[in-house]
Amino acid sequence: MKTVFITGATAGFGEACAYVFAQNGYRLILNGRRTERLESLKENLEKEYNTSCYLLPFDVQNRGDVLSVINSLPEEWKAIDVLINNAGLALGRDSFNEANIDDWDTMIDTNVKGLLYVSKAVVPFMTARKKGHIINLGSVAAKDIYDKGNVYCASKAAVDAISKAMRIELLPHGIKVTAIHPGAAETEFSLVRFKGDEDTANKIYDGFTPLSAADVAAIIFYTTTLPGHVCINDLVVTCTQQANSIYFNKDGKQG
Numbered sequence: 001m002k003t004v005f006i007t008g009a010t011a012g013f014g015e016a017c018a019y020v021f022a023q024n025g026y027r028l029i030l031n032g033r034r035t036e037r038l039e040s041l042k043e044n045l046e047k048e049y050n051t052s053c054y055l056l057p058f059d060v061q062n063r064g065d066v067l068s069v070i071n072s073l074p075e076e077w078k079a080i081d082v083l084i085n086n087a088g089l090a091l092g093r094d095s096f097n098e099a100n101i102d103d104w105d106t107m108i109d110t111n112v113k114g115l116l117y118v119s120k121a122v123v124p125f126m127t128a129r130k131k132g133h134i135i136n137l138g139s140v141a142a143k144d145i146y147d148k149g150n151v152y153c154a155s156k157a158a159v160d161a162i163s164k165a166m167r168i169e170l171l172p173h174g175i176k177v178t179a180i181h182p183g184a185a186e187t188e189f190s191l192v193r194f195k196g197d198e199d200t201a202n203k204i205y206d207g208f209t210p211l212s213a214a215d216v217a218a219i220i221f222y223t224t225t226l227p228g229h230v231c232i233n234d235l236v237v238t239c240t241q242q243a244n245s246i247y248f249n250k251d252g253k254q255g
């Protein structure tokens, strides 16, 4: 049975990936900070599918925890076939003058440093087996910088660069690296970004039909189904009413 390790599995893309991979015969290592959500996800997945889940609740920002917890995985769970570096967030949408520096720190510590720490711990398991697939969640925000997106865009541009670097460095080890760059998707992302302000969060999706978490999870899973000699390096996906991180057609919801 193949093993997938998903960071940020308590909501959004990560949770949707957990269902898709479980449906397709994977067993799962699931991370996130909200332990209760992880426990109920494990219960549901194990009940619904013929799979097993190993929970690793930690904050990806905490370097010590990330390295020690991943290294303490039982040997049989270290055979990780797919790592999905998904945990991430935007906090605030403010100009440089107005932005909160703590928000900047959290975005960089989670989206960039967290992804590096998890990868640093998992890559040795993959190089030892001479196989594996790392999937990093970037964003269209990495490709086109938008107004007041400053540090979030920068953190995702870093994910883009790190993915390219991994692809080069892991080439001799037979490890695939795929960066997925979604556009607007309706998850808890905007609620987190606007710190629980539901009205502002919901307005983000006014006038168009965004991607769903399930849309993105299906594409992530697809990248793992290709033959061994084929690797998608970089994939940008938006809903049909979005051209890039700036241009939308907000003429009304589709479908």
Ligand SMILES: NC(=O)c1ccc[n+]([C@@H]2O[C@H](COP(=O)([O-])OP(=O)(O)OC[C@H]3O[C@@H](n4cnc5c(N)ncnc54)[C@H](OP(=O)(O)O)[C@@H]3O)[C@@H](O)[C@H]2O)c1
Pocket: 007, 008, 009, 010, 011, 012, 013, 014, 031, 032, 033, 034, 035, 058, 059, 060, 061, 086, 087, 088, 089, 090, 110, 114, 137, 138, 139, 140, 181, 182, 183, 184, 185, 186, 187, 188, 189, 190, 192
């Ligand atoms: N939704 C979009 O429009 C969109 C577009 C492009 C890219 N993305 C990227 O896609 C990824 C997933 O976003 P989403 O839309 O699914 O958002 P979401 O619904 O808010 O889910 C984010 C997940 O990340 C986890 N997480 C956040 N900080 C963490 C930390 N310090 N340690 C461990 N886990 C942490 C959260 O779990 P806990 O809170 O339980 O820790 C949650 O499971 C992010 O990297 C995001 O930047 C999103």
